[in-house]
Amino acid sequence: MSPSSTASSPTAPGSSLTAARRRGELTRTVGGPTVDVLVVGLGATGAGAALDAAARGLTVVAVDAHDLAFGTSRWSSKLIHGGLRYLASAQLDVAHESARERGILMERSAPHLVRAQPFVLPLTPLVSRGQAALAWAGFRAGDTLRLAARTGRATLPAPRRLSAAETRRLAPALRGAGLRGGLLSWDGRVTDDARLVAAIARTAAAHGARILTRVRALELTRSGARVRDELTGEEGEIKARAVINASGVWAGGLVDGVRIRPSRGTHLVLRSQHLGTLPAGLHIPIPGETNRFVLVLPQGDGRTYVGLTDEPVDDDIPDTPEAPETDIGFLLDVLGSALDVPVHRHDVVGAFAGLRPLLDTAPAAGSGAAARTADISRRHAVLTSPDGVVTVVGGKLTTYRRMAEDAVDAAVATHRLSARPSPTASLPLIGAAPPSVLTALPAPRRLIHRYGTEAPAVHALSTQDPRLAEPVLAGHPVTRAELLWAVRHEGALDTADLLDRRTRIGLVPDDRATALDIAQELLAEGGATG
Secondary structure (H helix, E strand, O other): OOHHHHHOOOOOOOOOEOHHHHHHHHHHHOOOOOEEEEEEOOOHHHHHHHHHHHHOOOOEEEEOOOOOOOOHHHOOOOEEOOOHHHHOOOOHHHHHHHHHHHHHHHHHHOOOOEEEEEEEEEOOOOOOHHHHHHHHHHHHHHHHHHHHOOOOOOOOOOOEEEOHHHHHHHOOOEOOOOOOOEEEEEEEEEOOHHHHHHHHHHHHHHOOOEEEOOEEEEEEEOOEEEEEEOOOOOEEEEEEEEEEEOOHHHHHHOOOOOOEOOEEEEEEEEEHHHHOOOOOEEEEEOOOOOOOEEEEEEOOOOEEEEEOOOEEOOOOOOOOOOOOHHHHHHHHHHHHOOEOOOOOHHHEEEEEEEEEOOEOOOOOOOOOOOOOHHHHOOOEEEEEOOOOOEEEEEOOHHHHHHHHHHHHHHHHHHHOOOOOOOOHHHOOOOOOOOHHHHHOOOOOHHHHHHHHHHHHHHHHHHHHOHHHHOEOOOOOOOEHHHHHHHHHHEOOOOHHHHHHHHOOHHHOHHHHHHHHHHHHHHHHHHOOOO
8 A cells, every 4th residue: 555545535545443343353362473563552642653664664553451542642731842951951852752743643644633733822921021032032932943944834834922812812811900812833733632542543453453452462572472351251362473552651561761750741621612712822921930831732623732741750650640630730720820710619510630651760769860751751771671572652642653663673672683773753644635625625624624535424424314414412413424434434432432432421420421321422433342
């Protein structure tokens, strides 16, 4: 398959993930012939490694104990950062890498999912003129990064200063007293991080990778892994010439010597009507901090996210992290420092927390000073164990493609696999097409921003059956057709897959409960029996 063929038809051949396909491929894989690469973990990096390896001509199996984007990859701030924060710590190589990867996502691999997002930094009385000057210099430096990464001005507009009146028009919820203007900047924003992972995984499948969810790796070895089908309990072995451990915060449990130091980021979910119209997102400075902000990001689905915190986690790692009340209170306090509209605890209709899989580079006990969090949070690492298992950790959503490429490079070199160079920097994901093509598609704009070139096919389901055009719940735009599409093409096997990852209905517990029966009905209609 040529790199461009994934974007040339509404549904690319071989890209549909279904329960029946999973059963067949699992049967052929466990106890079957040796494959070139086994990837463990199907977050952004693991799915990216599966795509990278398959696109090089290698035979690939990728497994996850749960679902696509079950871990950190669905709990991000939904931003595709250009590396501005890394300039402040003089990490120029990391900053340039982030800006380059942002440009690849926005202009080549996923322009349907990743677009420019405007942000307003309000110059409130809590922001000194010195802080404002520093922030403006940072935004200008970020624009220089855009230029160095060769991302077009049409993709990311230039930053500019705003008057107080302009600032209030873009952010009416701001407190007007003492507001002396604002700074407008732009960054990348993904429609939905879990949908990005699904697109990566389906593109890998279109290139021949076997994508197997609900398959837990129990033990990794030089020659493969012992696995368990979490739906049946059956165990067996997958034989592989190379193994890539991309299991995120759980990576240290599979490979000795890999120490993970998780950091928790918490977001609030508010009803957008509470804050009113927000044409732009907000950077709200944290009082007493020089270069830290709380983000306010309207989602276009009647909800607004507010985040994020950055707290170390020393306890056991749960499957689904919870947002502690201390984080929620902190975010509400920061909102209260800048908004005219009061936001109380009962206005928070949902909250989510994600754990960043940071590599712990601190010396062992008694061997010297611990590494700074700033040092370990800005780089990804590819580690090869004595028995040849390649582990990739750290990094962030923006740089998943480069992380995946580096991991496959290490696997190819370590195990002397015959493979082509990585083509993923120019390979479009499922649904991708130039903006001129996307805007001409005969489908609602909201669907185009979620499905790209597949949007007309999703829309056709609802025109053929008016029942499928109905929203899953009142006040939320997701339709029954989108749930059915997720079962038939996106590998959804249960209601959690549908409500918590293929859509984000489940971020609000009350909405999730309301939608549960419809999700169950459409699972049965789509034939999803794992």
